[in-house]
Amino acid sequence: MNETRVLLANIDEPDLNTIAVYERLGGYKAMRKALVDMDPAGVLHELEESGLRGRGGAGFSMGKKASFIPKGEMDKYLCCNADESEPGTFKDRLLMQKNPHLLVEGCIIGSIAAGANKGFIFIRGEYELQADILDAAVAQAYEKGYLGERILDSDHTFDLVVHRGKGAYICGEETGLLDALEGKRGNPRLKPPFPANQGLYQGPTLINNVETLCNAPAIIENGADWFKQWGEGNSTGTKIVSVSGNVQRPGNYEIPLGVSVRDIIYGLAGGPPEGRDVKCFFPGGSSAPVLTKEHLDLPYTFEAMAEAGSMLGSGAIIVVDDSEPLVPLALRLAEFYRHESCGKCVPCREGTNWTVKMLERIDEGEGTPMDLDILDQVQGNIMGNCLCVLGDSMAMPVSSMLKHFRPEFEMHMETARARRDLQELEPLGAPELASVPEAGQV
Amino acid sequence: MNDRMQEVRDEGAIRATTLPPGWDEGVDLEADAATIPDPADVEVPDQLRAEIERLMRLYPDRHSATLPALGAAQKVHGWCSDEAIRQVAAVMQVTPAYLSSVATFYDMLRTERPARAYVYVCTSVACHVRNARRVYEALAEEAEAQGVADDVDLREFECLGACDMAPMASFDGRYVGPLSVEDAPAVIRQVKNGETVMPGRGLEDPGYTVPPQAQQEDGRAEHPKFEPAGGAWPETADVDPPPAEGPPPHRPDPTEPLAPGTSFAGEDADPFTHDVLERDEDEEEGE
Numbered sequence: 001m002n003e004t005r006v007l008l009a010n011i012d013e014p015d016l017n018t019i020a021v022y023e024r025l026g027g028y029k030a031m032r033k034a035l036v037d038m039d040p041a042g043v044l045h046e047l048e049e050s051g052l053r054g055r056g057g058a059g060f061s062m063g064k065k066a067s068f069i070p071k072g073e074m075d076k077y078l079c080c081n082a083d084e085s086e087p088g089t090f091k092d093r094l095l096m097q098k099n100p101h102l103l104v105e106g107c108i109i110g111s112i113a114a115g116a117n118k119g120f121i122f123i124r125g126e127y128e129l130q131a132d133i134l135d136a137a138v139a140q141a142y143e144k145g146y147l148g149e150r151i152l153d154s155d156h157t158f159d160l161v162v163h164r165g166k167g168a169y170i171c172g173e174e175t176g177l178l179d180a181l182e183g184k185r186g187n188p189r190l191k192p193p194f195p196a197n198q199g200l201y202q203g204p205t206l207i208n209n210v211e212t213l214c215n216a217p218a219i220i221e222n223g224a225d226w227f228k229q230w231g232e233g234n235s236t237g238t239k240i241v242s243v244s245g246n247v248q249r250p251g252n253y254e255i256p257l258g259v260s261v262r263d264i265i266y267g268l269a270g271g272p273p274e275g276r277d278v279k280c281f282f283p284g285g286s287s288a289p290v291l292t293k294e295h296l297d298l299p300y301t302f303e304a305m306a307e308a309g310s311m312l313g314s315g316a317i318i319v320v321d322d323s324e325p326l327v328p329l330a331l332r333l334a335e336f337y338r339h340e341s342c343g344k345c346v347p348c349r350e351g352t353n354w355t356v357k358m359l360e361r362i363d364e365g366e367g368t369p370m371d372l373d374i375l376d377q378v379q380g381n382i383m384g385n386c387l388c389v390l391g392d393s394m395a396m397p398v399s400s401m402l403k404h405f406r407p408e409f410e411m412h413m414e415t416a417r418a419r420r421d422l423q424e425l426e427p428l429g430a431p432e433l434a435s436v437p438e439a440g441q442v
Numbered sequence: 443m444n445d446r447m448q449e450v451r452d453e454g455a456i457r458a459t460t461l462p463p464g465w466d467e468g469v470d471l472e473a474d475a476a477t478i479p480d481p482a483d484v485e486v487p488d489q490l491r492a493e494i495e496r497l498m499r500l501y502p503d504r505h506s507a508t509l510p511a512l513g514a515a516q517k518v519h520g521w522c523s524d525e526a527i528r529q530v531a532a533v534m535q536v537t538p539a540y541l542s543s544v545a546t547f548y549d550m551l552r553t554e555r556p557a558r559a560y561v562y563v564c565t566s567v568a569c570h571v572r573n574a575r576r577v578y579e580a581l582a583e584e585a586e587a588q589g590v591a592d593d594v595d596l597r598e599f600e601c602l603g604a605c606d607m608a609p610m611a612s613f614d615g616r617y618v619g620p621l622s623v624e625d626a627p628a629v630i631r632q633v634k635n636g637e638t639v640m641p642g643r644g645l646e647d648p649g650y651t652v653p654p655q656a657q658q659e660d661g662r663a664e665h666p667k668f669e670p671a672g673g674a675w676p677e678t679a680d681v682d683p684p685p686a687e688g689p690p691p692h693r694p695d696p697t698e699p700l701a702p703g704t705s706f707a708g709e710d711a712d713p714f715t716h717d718v719l720e721r722d723e724d725e726e727e728g729e
Contacts, residue, residue, distance in 0.1 A: 089601075
């Protein structure tokens with residue numbers, strides 16, 4: 001199968017990050033159209049009509065989100081969430097590094113729809129190269145008069161600042177991001193009030209992912225119906241999927257939503273290395289519950305993934321092949337969330353910690369059969385009980401692994417136990433250790 | 443390498459617990475709380491002051507400049523030392539305590555004196571399935587062997603957003619990948635000598651493709667059938683998708699979870715001690 005490139009159409013063009021090349025290829029036309037030929041309500045209507053859903057994880061309709069912003073004279077803000085820290089996701093990195101002006105134009109169009117006059121791109125601190133490129137792009141846009149006071153002699157004023165984060169996964173959560181942007185520790189806030197009503201500096205705030213905003217210019221330029229030619233049902237348009245893990249050709253691929261997962265993993269990314277098979281895959285970044293090879297023929301849409309018990313999330317597919325033991329993988333996953341938990345809510349702070357401890361115990365051969373049930377129960381107690389979904393992000397994949405691969409967890413526990421017992425008994429003349437396979441290799 | 447954490451082992455505990463430094467130190471209750479420093483008392487390098495003031499002007503609320511300001515101070519001082527925090531506090535007119543509370547939250551703001559160079563090896567999920575842990579271990583061993591273990595901040599890091607180049611590492615902000623165990627001696631030598639690590643394999647290197655070594659085989663760049671954006675792949679044989687049905691033969695059927703509280707030890711086994719008197723047939727089938 002082939003890619004359908006809309007966002008990535010010109011991505012290989014040299015010097016695309018300069019405003020001259022971007023404009024030569026038709027850049028900033030959509031912004032002109034939105035400012036000169038359309039009114040803010042029209043822009044908002046077009047975005048709503050297109051059915052564009054958030055590409056950051058939650059999949060909420062972008063137009064609807066923008067329409068929640070109250071009308072009237074007040075300070076409103078636009079935040080672009082470029083804190084792309086979800087393991088497996090690297091689509092925004094590519095967009096910002098290669099095509100920063102697309103994001104700048106998307107931010108301007110988003111600000112018209114929301115009536116915002118101040119915008120921030122919150123980029124993760126690790127992306128130093130990309131932040132410098134964005135800074136240069138913003139400066140070029142200011143020079144051309146596309147940002148600042150009364151853009152193109154219209155009534156619209158919009159200032160854009162690139163704000164560098166300092167390395168915290170939790171800042172990818174929208175309210176955590178707002179706190180970080182206000183100069184605090186990035187703790188999530190209680191919702192409601194939602195950011196659309198009270199966000200940054202208590203003002204109405206529209207928060208969107210990089211890829212979502214990057215879709216806006218093409219929608220404005222070509223219309224909502226053009227955008228709807230791709231996709232299935234309520235999942236319209238194209239999506240950049242970042243395929244990684246045990247595949248032969250990892251990378252970013254743009255596909256129309258609705259293509260089967262098998263086509264993405266095997267057709268585009270080349271499938272797992274020869275002689276191996278897909279054991280399971282994360283369909284939407286590391287926080288999505290894993291799906292097994294039985295789900296490979298599902299269409300890649302928000303609805304189908306949700307129906308299968310997982311989620312499309314940020315569109316990052318991590319493939320795990322059948323040579324990979326799952327317990328160390330689950331442990332590594334849980335360690336990530338333990339490290340990144342901000343510590344505000346107890347279920348997440350303690351739940352991630354105890355999950356790591358239990359998985360460590362299982363991996364080291366100290367687990368008992370009850371541990372798996374307790375593990376499952378702990379995951380259940382985390383889900384839905386915190387201010388944000390960071391805890392759920394660990395609980396969902398871990399409990400889904402346990403659900404789909406419980407026999408493997410049990411076998412891992414038993415072999416690890418057997419090895420451990422033998423290690424202790426070896427000096428006393430127990431059977432040879434080599435006769436027991438390594439945990440996870442059974 | 444990570445000497446910040448202290449290992450503590452309670453009597454009878456199976457495993458040592460790691461705790462942050464200072465966990466058992468008392469607090470000086472007599473000391474006054476640090477207040478907002480008087481700008482006249484604190485000497486701030488002109489450039490740093492100008493930078494922080496520029497940052498504060500960007501936002502409707504000057505507090506928003508906290509993160510970039512601390513980052514700027516860290517660039518000057520190398521880390522968020524007490525002195526650096528005092529300087530930022532004097533310019534921003536906030537309490538040092540507020541700045542420390544922020545600095546301790548974020549991974550990239552260092553509250554300890556840093557090593558000469560940092561190497562963050564990503565071992566998160568996507569890199570994990572591509573052997574990142576072994577690469578990390580090889581690098582750690584090599585750093586020990588070449589005597590730079592105390593000089594370089596080598597650590598496992600969470601996802602750095604470059605899963606296409608997995609397994610990868612960030613060398614003072616420069617993304618390099620994919621790395622292999624065999625690369626370790628050369629990488630550490632380059633870090634030790636302060637050279638560019640693995641020239642040509644950094645993300646920002648001109649013409650970087652994933653993975654470059656596969657392209658160099660016959661000296662010419664190949665045009666693959668499906669080209670991922672931002673990086674070209676060498677031609678590989680197309681893999682036919684295998685038939686969808688049936689689990690692999692050597693796997694037990696995962697659809698039937700066992701009853702709670704049971705395991706491969708069998709229902710006869712003691713759930714706590716796991717004493718199994720006889721191996722039952724289920725287990726043998728499972729092997």
